[in-house]
Amino acid sequence: MNTDAITLTIDGKKIEARRGDTILEAADRAGVYVPRLCWMKDLLPAGGCRVCTVRVNGRPQAACTQPVAPGMVIENDTEELRELRRDLIDMLFVEGNHFCMFCEKSGNCELQALAYRFGITAPKYPYLFPQRGVDASHPDVMIDGNRCVLCGRCVRASRALDGKHVFGFTGRGPGKRLAVNGPNLAATDVAAPDRAVAACPTGTLLVKRVGYKVPVGRRLYDHSPIGSEIEPQTPGK
Numbered sequence: 082m083n084t085d086a087i088t089l090t091i092d093g094k095k096i097e098a099r100r101g102d103t104i105l106e107a108a109d110r111a112g113v114y115v116p117r118l119c120w121m122k123d124l125l126p127a128g129g130c131r132v133c134t135v136r137v138n139g140r141p142q143a144a145c146t147q148p149v150a151p152g153m154v155i156e157n158d159t160e161e162l163r164e165l166r167r168d169l170i171d172m173l174f175v176e177g178n179h180f181c182m183f184c185e186k187s188g189n190c191e192l193q194a195l196a197y198r199f200g201i202t203a204p205k206y207p208y209l210f211p212q213r214g215v216d217a218s219h220p221d222v223m224i225d226g227n228r229c230v231l232c233g234r235c236v237r238a239s240r241a242l243d244g245k246h247v248f249g250f251t252g253r254g255p256g257k258r259l260a261v262n263g264p265n266l267a268a269t270d271v272a273a274p275d276r277a278v279a280a281c282p283t284g285t286l287l288v289k290r291v292g293y294k295v296p297v298g299r300r301l302y303d304h305s306p307i308g309s310e311i312e313p314q315t316p317g318k
């Protein structure tokens with residue numbers, strides 16, 4: 082008997098999980114998609130974006146940081162939580178400058194893919210149109226701050242996976258911004274193959290000269306919606 086196995090419920094479905102799993106990991110293994118943005122495989126979760134919010138025994142929790150416990154009753158796909166996630170995604174859009182039709186990450190962007198999944202076609206909140214810069218100083222990598230959602234994936238990946246400290250944050254609250262370890266990106270030791278660059282869920286960190294290698298229409302989320310890699314596919318769908 083596996084003493085590490087525990088049972089819990091997600092949206093009325095009984096699933097088995099391993100002690101020490103987070104709710105998100107247990108859900109993934111059971112084929113239940115919990116939407117997420119700041120979470121990334123191989124990185125410690127930061128619990129920052131709250132897109133993965135679920136209700137655990139009635140209380141809101143971040144699925145990416147909350148460990149499982151026996152008998153937990155989890156709500157994930159409810160209208161209330163869909164609405165909350167829709168609002169969070171909407172706020173991320175209006176708080177930056179996301180012009181998807183001109184962005185080379187279109188079709189591969191997790192923020193855009195989440196918006197499609199949640200049926201967001203127009204913003205609910207007013208655009209803030211912030212003034213943010215572009216740093217194209219590096220020969221191979223660039224930063225477009227207009228598209229940064231402050232998920233911190235590049236910050237964590239640079240440290241934990243690349244063994245560098247290229248990215249960090251400056252400022253607080255609405256003034257919080259992505260920063261680099263030097264006067265500009267060219268002055269850092271970032272390199273195009275760095276995991277930190279690939280970690281960006283939007284078009285903030287881009288490798289130069291490969292933008293349209295894969296044409297629009299043939300990109301990751303042009304084929305199937307975000308989350309479909311986790312959910313079991315219904316034949317014929």
Ligand code: FES
Pocket residue numbers: 116117118119120127128129130131132133134143144145146
């Ligand atoms: S994915 Fe859990 S808080 Fe961002």
